[in-house]
Amino acid sequence: MPDKKGYFGQYGGRFVPETLIPALQELEAAYAGAKKDKSFQNELKHLQATYIGRPTPLYFAKRLTKHLGGAKIYLKREDLAHTGAHKINNALGQALLAKKMGKKRLIAETGAGQHGVATATGAALVGLECEIYMGSEDTKRQALNVFRMKLLGADVNEVNIGSRTLKDAINEALRDWTTNVRTTHYVMGTVFGPHPFPMMVRDFQSVIGKETKRQMFKTEGGLPDYLIACVGGGSNAMGLFNEFLDDDVKMIGVEAGGKGIGTGEHAARFAGGSLGVFQGCKSYLLQDEDGNVLGTHSVSAGLDYASIGPEHPYLKGIKRVYYTYATDTEALEAFELLSKIEGIIPALESAHAVAEVVKLAPKLSKNKIIVINLSGRGDKDVQHVARIKDITV
Amino acid sequence: MNRIEDTFKRLKAENKKAFIPYIMAGDPDLEKTGEHVMVLEECGADIIELGVPFSDPLADGPTIQRAAERALKAGVTLKKIIPFVKRIRNHSRTPIVLMAYYNSVFKYGEAAFIKDAVDAGVDGAIIPDLPPEEAESFIKLSRAANISTVFLIAPTSTKERVEKIVTACSGFVYYVSITGITGSRLALDERFKKHISAVKKSADMPVAVGFGVSTPEDAAMIARLADGVIVGSAIVKKFYEHPAGAKEFIKKLREAI
Ligand SMILES: Cc1ncc(COP(=O)(O)O)c(C=O)c1O
Numbered sequence: 001m002p003d004k005k006g007y008f009g010q011y012g013g014r015f016v017p018e019t020l021i022p023a024l025q026e027l028e029a030a031y032a033g034a035k036k037d038k039s040f041q042n043e044l045k046h047l048q049a050t051y052i053g054r055p056t057p058l059y060f061a062k063r064l065t066k067h068l069g070g071a072k073i074y075l076k077r078e079d080l081a082h083t084g085a086h087k088i089n090n091a092l093g094q095a096l097l098a099k100k101m102g103k104k105r106l107i108a109e110t111g112a113g114q115h116g117v118a119t120a121t122g123a124a125l126v127g128l129e130c131e132i133y134m135g136s137e138d139t140k141r142q143a144l145n146v147f148r149m150k151l152l153g154a155d156v157n158e159v160n161i162g163s164r165t166l167k168d169a170i171n172e173a174l175r176d177w178t179t180n181v182r183t184t185h186y187v188m189g190t191v192f193g194p195h196p197f198p199m200m201v202r203d204f205q206s207v208i209g210k211e212t213k214r215q216m217f218k219t220e221g222g223l224p225d226y227l228i229a230c231v232g233g234g235s236n237a238m239g240l241f242n243e244f245l246d247d248d249v250k251m252i253g254v255e256a257g258g259k260g261i262g263t264g265e266h267a268a269r270f271a272g273g274s275l276g277v278f279q280g281c282k283s284y285l286l287q288d289e290d291g292n293v294l295g296t297h298s299v300s301a302g303l304d305y306a307s308i309g310p311e312h313p314y315l316k317g318i319k320r321v322y323y324t325y326a327t328d329t330e331a332l333e334a335f336e337l338l339s340k341i342e343g344i345i346p347a348l349e350s351a352h353a354v355a356e357v358v359k360l361a362p363k364l365s366k367n368k369i370i371v372i373n374l375s376g377r378g379d380k381d382v383q384h385v386a387r388i389k390d391i392t393v
Numbered sequence: 394m395n396r397i398e399d400t401f402k403r404l405k406a407e408n409k410k411a412f413i414p415y416i417m418a419g420d421p422d423l424e425k426t427g428e429h430v431m432v433l434e435e436c437g438a439d440i441i442e443l444g445v446p447f448s449d450p451l452a453d454g455p456t457i458q459r460a461a462e463r464a465l466k467a468g469v470t471l472k473k474i475i476p477f478v479k480r481i482r483n484h485s486r487t488p489i490v491l492m493a494y495y496n497s498v499f500k501y502g503e504a505a506f507i508k509d510a511v512d513a514g515v516d517g518a519i520i521p522d523l524p525p526e527e528a529e530s531f532i533k534l535s536r537a538a539n540i541s542t543v544f545l546i547a548p549t550s551t552k553e554r555v556e557k558i559v560t561a562c563s564g565f566v567y568y569v570s571i572t573g574i575t576g577s578r579l580a581l582d583e584r585f586k587k588h589i590s591a592v593k594k595s596a597d598m599p600v601a602v603g604f605g606v607s608t609p610e611d612a613a614m615i616a617r618l619a620d621g622v623i624v625g626s627a628i629v630k631k632f633y634e635h636p637a638g639a640k641e642f643i644k645k646l647r648e649a650i
Contacts (some may be wrong), residue, residue: 005526014526014527015495015522015523016451016522016526017452017522017524017547017569018544018545018547018550018554018558018569019548019549019569019572019573020520020549021547021550022547022550022554059583139468159464161458162448162449167449169450171449175574177450178573178574178575179571179572179574180572181549181572182549182572276499276500277499277522278449278496279449285496287500290470290471290472290500290501291496291500292470292497293448293496312460315624349480
């Protein structure tokens with residue numbers, strides 16, 4: 001998976017203007033080459049260990065386990081990766097690849113700002129120019145990350161059109177790429193967009209699941225029973241799930257339920273979406289009856305997106321992964337719970353996965369094991385949460 | 394033969410090039426669009442490109458993005474645009490090509506779209522985010538209905554791709570003058586001239602050039618190299634910002650071509 005045209009079953013493909021098609025073909029070939037290239041793989045491994053700080057720990061959350069009174073809960077600590085989220089796994093891989101391809105400049109979209117920070121970091125590391133697109137709604141709620149990107153030497157472009165969130169940032173990044181395609185590489189931040197991005201980003205993120213499996217065997221002597229991850233575009237989820245797809249392990253993807261599905265203010269594509277073609281691929285999409293893309297809402301900028309990486313509807317269709325959602329309120333409660341009970345402030349995105357575990361763990365027996373992908377740390381969200389709680393910091 | 398092919402044939406016999414203006418359907422509403430279509434015809438448009446507004450037009454620059462926003466605000470969608478074309482056909486025979494993003498067509502249903510479009514008198518479709526590789530069924534249905542499928546060729550298209558794209562095209566080939574989005578500045582360098590002449594050799598049909606043509610001078614330059622000149626953002630902008638001067642501006646474009 002995927003097939004030659006980039007399809008996972010009926011989902012995926014390559015729906016972009018012609019100007020970008022040759023660049024995607026070039027990228028596909030370069031990536032296939034890099035996959036087989038020992039020196040590229042060695043450099044990536046070396047940087048994963050010495051720069052990102054991999055492997056990230058698999059931490060047994062003893063107090064959370066006790067508090068919920070059911071299954072044993074482990075956290076895969078992607079929040080401890082350099083820059084504070086799993087996004088760096090992919091951004092660094094693509095930055096190395098772009099350098100190898102002779103590109104001069106990296107561009108990226110960002111929602112929560114984590115992928116923007118990761119891309120700016122990758123650009124600084126390999127010595128490329130960097131420009132980041134971010135919706136003006138998101139620059140407001142993730143102001144800290146905007147300043148981080150600037151410190152890292154990137155230009156940050158506020159996007160003031162459409163819903164002013166992640167999807168509009170992707171539109172602008174694609175427009176930039178169309179204009180500067182000869183010198184620029186577009187670092188797509190999740191398992192979305194035209195082929196080969198969904199495949200390539202999944203591969204760069206799959207280090208999460210590979211490590212988790214090894215660590216699980218070492219500490220528990222076997223496979224976990226459940227893997228749980230939040231799903232924006234779906235990269236941290238694919239990163240964890242991919243290595244376990246052929247194993248007897250249940251998997252749950254948690255979307256953003258926002259203010260509740262009934263309100264229409266959410267980003268739960270499986271609960272409220274239908275098949276559509278958007279920003280380069282065919283997948284589930286929140287759209288109206290004419291195919292125009294609906295506005296979304298989530299307390300977490302990184303999950304606030306109208307579509308979902310094409311491998312996810314495929315995995316849902318074959319019943320390999322189960323998808324659910326957590327509301328803003330549930331995520332905020334989980335955010336506070338994990339902070340108080342484990343001393344770990346999670347990203348609001350990751351808090352959606354924690355919220356699902358709060359519901360699930362008590363229903364399971366004590367010999368069951370759950371792994372949560374703690375995709376990022378919550379420092380970026382502290383101000384935003386304070387604002388929601390009407391606290392001035 | 395359909396109206397698009399007829400038009401190019403007639404122009405060729407007259408030793409003329411095609412003027413292909415683009416406007417956004419529903420900007421600011423369909424009644425005004427109807428008036429704009431009449432202005433375009435009066436000014437000598439050979440083919441009219443009608444944009445279908447989409448929430449996320451990623452091949453378009455700010456001018457057409459904003460026009461799409463206005464049209465969507467007015468509630469204009471493909472479902473209203475097709476009957477609108479039918480009304481235009483009461484008094485006009487100028488070929489009409491719809492320019493839509495793929496999700497609008499996908500959601501409508503490819504087969505239903507083609508059937509209804511042909512019934513209404515639409516002559517062709519341009520779908521900028523649908524490359525030939527993804528268009529197998531769309532091309533098949535369109536051929537059967539004698540509706541033209543116009544695909545884009547870009548300055549970055551390789552020789553193999555140019556060949557593939559021209560076989561997918563019918564009616565004419567849309568050559569994108571720049572690596573960029575609609576409304577960008579034109580840059581006619583040697584590379585462009587070489588590439589377009591190679592494209593013309595590969596295509597056994599007319600080649601029209603669009604994206605970035607904004608002045609009569611641009612149009613005149615393009616007309617020397619191509620079989621047709623497509624002008625979008627500049628006209629959309631004129632109709633929106635200086636409607637009184639639009640007619641004169643469009644006439645000048647026509648004369649330059
Ligand atoms: C910490 C964190 N987790 C999750 C996500 C969601 O992305 P994905 O579904 O691709 O993992 C983001 C996106 O910004 C993020 O920053």
